[in-house]
Amino acid sequence: xTFPYSFKDALQHAERIxxxxxxxxxxxxxxxxxxxxxxxxxxxxxxxxxxxxxERLKLNQIRGHAYLAIFGLVEEFILPFVxxxxxxxxxxxxxxxxxxxEFAAEEAKHIHLFHAFREAFADGFGAECEVIxxxxxxxxxxxxxPRLSVALLILHIEWMTQRHFTEGVQDERGIDARFxxxxxHHWMEERQHAQLDTxxxxxxxxxxxxxxxxxxxxxxxxxxxxLDGGLKQQAEFDLAAxxxxxxxxxxxxxxxxxxxxxxxxxxxxxxxxGMSHPQFLATVRTLSPAAAxxxxxxxxxxx
Numbered sequence: 362x363t364f365p366y367s368f369k370d371a372l373q374h375a376e377r378i379x380x381x382x383x384x385x386x387x388x389x390x391x392x393x394x395x396x397x398x399x400x401x402x403x404x405x406x407x408x409x410x411x412x413x414x415x416e417r418l419k420l421n422q423i424r425g426h427a428y429l430a431i432f433g434l435v436e437e438f439i440l441p442f443v444x445x446x447x448x449x450x451x452x453x454x455x456x457x458x459x460x461x462x463e464f465a466a467e468e469a470k471h472i473h474l475f476h477a478f479r480e481a482f483a484d485g486f487g488a489e490c491e492v493i494x495x496x497x498x499x500x501x502x503x504x505x506x507p508r509l510s511v512a513l514l515i516l517h518i519e520w521m522t523q524r525h526f527t528e529g530v531q532d533e534r535g536i537d538a539r540f541x542x543x544x545x546h547h548w549m550e551e552r553q554h555a556q557l558d559t560x561x562x563x564x565x566x567x568x569x570x571x572x573x574x575x576x577x578x579x580x581x582x583x584x585x586x587x588l589d590g591g592l593k594q595q596a597e598f599d600l601a602a603x604x605x606x607x608x609x610x611x612x613x614x615x616x617x618x619x620x621x622x623x624x625x626x627x628x629x630x631x632x633x634x635g636m637s638h639p640q641f642l643a644t645v646r647t648l649s650p651a652a653a654x655x656x657x658x659x660x661x662x663x664x
Contacts, residue, residue, distance in 0.1 A: 364563070364644070366556040368456040374553045375463045382474045385542045392481050398425030398540040400529035405626035411615040419606045423490055423599050424626075425540060426482050430492035431595070431631065432547075433475035438500035439515050440468040446508075446561055464557050467550045478543055488606035491598040493591040503584060509565045509573070510580025516562055516644060517581075519555035521635030522548060559644055566648055578645070578652045582659075585632055589663075592627035596620050625663075633663030 392398070397418060401407055404424045406417040447461035482490075493499075503511060526548035530541060566574060600619050604610050611619055635641060637660035646653035 364556075364559050366559055368460040368557070368560065371553040371556050371560075372456055372460040372463060375460070375467065375550070378549050380546050380549075382470065382477050385474070385546060386477050386481050386539060390539060392478075392485055392539050393537045394422065394485050396537040397421040397535060398537050399428065400525075400533045400536060402529040403428075403525065403626065403630045405622055405629075408622050409619065411611065411618060416603065416607050420599065420603050420623075422482075422486065423602045423606070424623075426479065426486070426490045426602075427492055427595055427599060427627075428630070429475045429479045429482065430494070433472055433479070434492075434494055434496045434499055435518055436468050436472045436475070437496040438503045438511075439518070440465055440472070441500070442504065442508075442511055442515065443468065443561075446512075446565075460553075460557055464554055467554070471547060471550070474543065474547070478540075481539075486606070488602060490602040493595050493598070499591075502587065506580040506584060507573070507577045509562065509569060509577035510584060512558065512562045512565050513577065513581040513645070514584050516555065516558040517635035517638075517641055519551050519558050520638040520641045521631065522551040523555060524634045524638055525630070555640070559640075562644055563647075574648050575652075578649060582656075585636070588632060589628060592631060593624050596623040596627055599623060628663040633660050636660040636663065 386392075397404065399421050404421045406412070406420050406424075409417055409420065412420065443461055443465045447458060447465070450458065503514065526544050530536070530544045530548075533541070566577075569577065597620065600611065600616070600623070603619075636656055642653050642657055645656060
């Protein structure tokens with residue numbers, strides 16, 4: 362199957378989008394801590410029966426902070442990977458070269474964007490929020506896997522971002538306006554990134570044997586397991602942050618409920634929503650129909 366994407370179209374779409382980080386956040390554009398930052402479809406605070414409405418709001422905002430950190434983290438391995446993929450064939454006027462270079466420039470802008478929002482969060486939240494990392498160690502681990510495995514993970518992330526906005530944020534009116542702007546503008550540029558990632562997977566797979574494709578899919582699954590371990594740790598960090606922010610410690614069943622619900626919420630946000638995306642599965646199906654069926658079934662675990 363060949364997807365109806367082209368480097369020329371992706372580049373032209375990118376050139377029509379023009380926004381700056383300081384238009385979204387800054388001294389005169391602050392986060393509103395009276396509102397949630399994340400849609401309930403991702404935050405999943407409503408089932409937390411042991412928390413008060415004020416505590417659920419704090420938790421939602423803590424999840425928003427973790428979202429900023431995790432996306433800032435993944436952008437830091439996406440950026441060098443895209444540059445390394447494009448570098449051997451850069452010829453200046455070629456649409457492919459220009460599209461990948463624009464892709465890399467936008468990923469660098471996204472790192473700046475997420476960092477600026479984390480600074481704004483720290484200025485207004487009032488409690489420390491730990492996050493998984495450091496980004497350099499995560500990038501080193503991810504990039505040690507086969508290139509096609511990494512490309513599949515990046516494609517998963519790009520389609521996941523699309524789903525977050527279209528299914529959870531686009532029609533949501535209750536979340537903070539600045540955070541919604543962040544998610545909107547991130548989505549605007551990730552639309553063409555998903556297309557470019559699809560083309561990148563096609564390019565890499567064209568040079569792979571069936572055994573190498575099988576190994577790449579196994580590598581993608583291993584990266585998913587690696588991410589899942591980090592998300593379990595992030596749920597524990599989020600619990601500690603909520604306890605600091607709210608001034609009380611959850612014990613026994615309350616603690617177990619929190620960690621179970623929030624780990625699963627993280628799993629859907631960062632794994633299930635990407636692994637089960639129809640466009641991601643369509644690309645995997647071109648590589649291996651059996652692998653696509655397996656991933657579609659496996660995604661239920663992360664729902």
